[in-house]
């Protein structure tokens with residue numbers, strides 16, 4: 001699916017469906033907390049497989065049981081696109097499963 005830049009209103013609308021997500025430095029941002037390093041790593045692996053299938057990949061930073069995520073789309077100038085929202089939703093789905 002082609003990446004489409006979202007308008008500010010569309011981003012605000014998307015945030016309403018994404019608990020804990022904010023816009024930080026022009027990217028969708030959330031800090032995920034887990035009970036352990038294996039739990040964090042397992043989530044990253046599952047999300048990573050989905051990201052590869054989508055052809056859309058997160059920026060993320062892991063320290064022990066915390067993963068900080070930034071989502072933006074570099075192909076269209078590092079802005080927030082529909083694919084970032086889709087990936088954020090997938091992250092939530094895996095996190096709550």
Ligand SMILES: C[C@H](O)[C@H](O)[C@H]1CNC2=NC(N)=NC(=O)C2=N1
Pocket residue numbers: 055056057058059071072073074075076
């Ligand atoms: C060719 C390849 O599909 C593109 O470079 C994809 C890969 N993953 C990507 N991930 C993100 N976050 N943004 C992109 O623009 C992007 N582009």
